[in-house]
Amino acid sequence: MSEASVDFAAIGWPPQASIAEALAPWPGARLARVVAQHRSGYELAQYPGHSFRAQAPAGWLRPRADPEARAVVGDWVALDAAGKQILAVLPRHALLKRAAAGEHYQQQLIAANIDHVLLVSGMDADFNAKRIERYLLLIAASGARPVLVLSKLDKCGDPAQYTGQLAALADSGIPVYALNAKDPAQVAVLHPYLSPGKSAVLVGSSGAGKSTLTNTLLGVEKMKTQGVREADAKGRHTTTHRALIALPQGGCLIDTPGMRELKLSGDERFDEGLFAELDELAGQCRFSDCSHGNEPGCAVQAAIGEGRLTLERYQHYCKLKDERDSAAQTLAERRTQDKALSAKVKRHVKDKYGRR
Template sequence: MPETPVPSVPDVTLLRSIGWPYAGKPEDSAWRAVMEAHPGATPARVIEQHRSGYVVADAPGVGVKAESLPEWQRPRFPAHERPAVGDWVLLEDAASKRPRIVALLPRHTGIKRGAAGEHYHQQVIAANIDTVFIVCGLDADFNPRRIERYLLLVGGGGAQPVVVLTKADRTEYAADAVEVLADLTAQGVPVFTVNAKDPESVAQLAPWLEPGHTVVLVGSSGAGKSTLTNTLLGDERMKTGEVRESDSRGRHTTTFRALIPLPAGACLIDTPGMRELKPTGEEDLADGGFADIEALAEQCKFRDCSHDREPGCAVRAAIEREELDEGRFLNYLKLRDEVAAAADKLASRLADKANAKVQNKALNKRLTDKYGKR
C-alpha cells in the first residue's frame, strides 16, 4: 500500500528515527485533520518535560526549548491534556531559536496514573509508546503486588507490558521469581531476568527495541532503570546510585522524564521512580493481568458473589485447589475497589464539567438576549 504523503514534514526519515508513527496507522486521519489546520507548522516530538516548559526534537540528538500554548499554563487546565514526553506536537517558527507549539497531535497509546492528593487528576507518564518495561530488582525491591499494580495502569493504554527483573547476577533465586509470576506469563506478559550491566544479558530485550519503536521504563528508585539505560546506550550517560541495604531503595538519580534515541534505532523514555501508583478509574482489570480471575468470577453460582463464603464460588474453589494464589486474589480485590472509587471521582468530575458548560451556555444566552451579540 503506498504511503499517504504527510503535509509540512521536512524529513520523514529523521522523524521515523525518533518514533514517527504516521504512515499506515489508524490515527492517520485524526493527525491529518490537525496538521491541515496548521499548514505552516511542522511536527516534533517532546523529548523532555520540565515545569518551565518543553524540549522538542525533529531528529535524533537535536533538542530545542519550545514555547507552549498559553492555555496549557493555566492552573486549572487538565494536566493530562498538556503534552507529555513522547507526545507529538506541531511547531511554528521551527527554525528559530524559540519555536512555538501550536497544537498537540492525538495520542495513540500512553500510560498514566491518578495524581497524588485528594482531588481527582490524571498524570500522563509517557505518550505514544509501543512497550512498557516494568523494571523490578531481584532484591528487596521484588514485589509481585506492585508489578500487578503497574500492569493494571499499563493494561488499558494500548502498549505491550514486559516485566524486566534486574540484578539477576546478585541472587540464586531468579528462576523462583519467574515462577512466582507464572500467572502473568500464562496471560501473555513476557518476564525476563537480566543483569542490567551485561549487554549480552540485556540483549534478550532486543525484540522490543526495533528501529522506530518507543519503550518507556517504569519502576521504583533503585530498580536499575538508569543502569539498564546506560547498557542499552553503550555509554554511562545516566547517573546511577547505590541502594540502601535495608530496603533496596535508591535515590532519584533520574529527576525528570526524557526520551533518548538508542543506537539500535529505538527510543527509550526513562522516568523517575514512582512511589504512588493510583488508578485513574479508566482501567480494566481483565486487561491489567487479572483476566483469569475475571473469568473465574463469571463461573460463580451467584452473579453478585463477593467471593467470600458463598456456595458455588468458583474463585474460592480455585484458591482451595491452589490453582489461584490467595495473595494475588486479595490484591485483585484491593485494586478493584481502588478502580471503582477512582471511577466514581472521574464520573463526578465529568458531571461537574458538563454542568458548568450548560450553566455557561445559559449565562451567555441571557447576556446575549439582554445586550445583544458583541
Template sequence: MNLPPAATDAARLGAIGWRTAVDPEWQALLDAHPAATPARVVEQHRSGYVVATGPGEGVAVESLPEWQRPSGYRKGTVSPEERPAVGDWVLVEDGKRIVALLPRRGAIKRGAAGEHYRQQLIAANVDVVLVVCGLDGDFNPRRIERYLLLVQGSGATPVLVLTKADRPDADAAAAREALAGIEAQHVAVVAVNAKDPATVDALAPWLRPGETAVLVGSSGAGKSTVTNTLLGIEKMKTSAVREHDARGRHTTTHRALIALPSGACIIDTPGMRELKPTGEEEIADGGFGDIEALAEACRFRDCAHQKEPGCAVRAAIERGELDEARFGNYLKLKDEIAAASDRLASRLADKQGAKVQTRALHKRPDDKYGKR
C-alpha cells in the first residue's frame, strides 16, 4: 500500500489533526520537499514508524538512518527526544520514506529509567492530556500530581478522569475532596464508568474536531476501555486488574493514534509505573500554585517551612487549609526537579564540549598551527 500523492485531501489530514494555518518553519520544509506528502506518526515501534494521511489504516515507512535505534557497537546519532514520536508530523516521499520531521507544537515527556540522563517522549502535538486513575486501589493523589507536573509544562490542557465510578466501593465524592487542592488550580476532574458511553460523553468538551488527546495512567486504570467506548467498537485489547492490589497488566504494548467519530484524535499509551521529571518542569505546574503563593507570603525569603516564625505554609497546614501529605509531595518533587535539572545541565555541557572537541579535531593543520 502506498501513500497518496502530495496533493493529499486537506479534509483527511484535518481529520487527524492537521491545522490549516501552517507556521513559517513548517512552510519552509514543505517548500524544500515539494514532492513530499505530510503524514502523521500513528504508531511507533522498535523497528520503525507507521504513518497516516487520514483516518484508517496506516503505512509502515522507512525512517532517516540517524533516527534508527542504536544496536551492537553502533551509536545512535540523534537522541531519543529528537526522533519522531506518536503525534508528530513528518514529510514522506514516494509513499515509503520519511525525509523530514516538522517542528513540534509541544510534547509530553518524562525522565527515562536508568542512571544516565535521558528523556522519553510520550506523545507530540497534543492539545489535551487525559490523566486516567481508577476509583479503586489505583487511586493515588500523589501520583496524579506527578502526572500534572509532566503535563502542564507542555502547554496541553490536563483533565483528571476517574474511572470505575460504577464500582460498589467507588467514592467519587471522597476522591474529589482529596483532589480539592488540584481542582482549585483550575484542573477539571471527571468521574466516569469507562464502559458506559453516556458517562464517557462527559469528555466531549475536550475531544473537539481537529484536536488531539492522549491518555496516560497506570496499567489497568481503564485507558483502553475509555478508547473503545469513545470509538464504539472493541479495538484496543483490555484485561482485568488483580483484585488484591488493583494492579493491571500491560495490555497496551505500544502508543497508537486513533481517529474518533467525534473528529478528534486520541492516543492510547501503555501504563507507566515510573514518572521521573526531566528537569525542565516548574513545580507550580504540578498543581502546586497555591503552595508557591503561600511560600511567597512567608516572613523569611529562605524559609524552609519547618519551624520558622511567620511561615505562611505551616500556618495553612495548622489551620487545615493545606494537606500535609500534599505539601510533603511538593517538597519531594521540588528536590527531584532540581536534581534532574542538574543532570540535564551536565548533559548539555558534555554535548557542547564534545562538539568543540570534534571541531578541533577536524581543523585544517594550517588553521591549527598557522600557515607555513
C-alpha cells in the first residue's frame, strides 16, 4: 500500500491536519503512529490491523533522558524512508501523565494525542469520588477532555447513590454516563467520542470494566476480562500494557492497565476547572498570605461556615494542592540537576575531543 493512499484518519490522524506540513522538518520521512510500547521497543502502524517494529533514537535510551522527549502510545512519529528508524516525535496536542509509583519522583507518560479520556469507574464497593477528582486533575492538565463512564449498571441496585455524588461534575459540563458495559445499545452513547480522526484513552482501576467496554465497542472478545473480589470489588490487571486499537466506529481507543496509585505529576492547575471556585475564594481573603485558619476576613472559612463549601471538600483540595506543590518542586529540582549534568558532559566531551 502506497503512503499516498493510506487513510491515516483510521488510526486517529485529524482529517483537517496536513501530513506534508507535519513532516516538513524531515524531508523524505514517513508518518506512523505508536500503537504499543514494550521494553524491547515500539510498535508502529500506518493503518489498522498492521503493525511493525522500529528503532528508537539513541538519546531515548539514556537513563536520565527527559520522559517527555520519548514517544508514548498515541504519539505520531516521523520515520526514515526505509521505515525502520524513528527520527522524531511530532508535536502533541495532548499528553496524559502522572508521577510514577515509588519513592523516587519520575513522570510517567500514559497516552498522547487523545481527544477524550474515558474515565471508567464501577458502581460497586470500589467506587471512590475523591479518586475520580484526582483523575480529573490529571486529565485537565493533559489537554484532553474527560468523560465519566460509570459501569456495572446491570449489577447496581441504586445508581443514584453513585451518580448523586457526581452531580456537581455533571452540572459543570463533564459528561457522566451510567451504563452496562456489556450492552452495545447502552455503550453506543460513547460513539460520538470515537468517530473517524478521534482518539480516546481508557483509564480507571483494575476491575472497573475497561476491557469489557473495549470488547463491546469492538464487537468481539479481543481483550481478556476477569472478575473482581466480592469483599471489596478490587480487580486484577487484565490489560498488561498500553495499546492503541482501531474501532469499527472509525476512531481509536487506547486501553491501559488499571492504576491503583495515582500520584499528581506537578503540572496540574487549581485555578481552573475542578477546584476553580476554591482558588477564587482564596483570592477574596482580606490578607494575601491567609492560611485559611483563624485569620479575620478569611473567605474560605466564611464559605464553610455558611454552608457554601464543605470542610471535607476543602481538606481534600488542600491535600491535593500540597501534593501538587511538592511534586512540582521535585520536578523543578530534577530538571535543574539534569541540565547541570548535561552541561558537565558537554564540557567533558569538548575538553577531551574538541581541542586539537
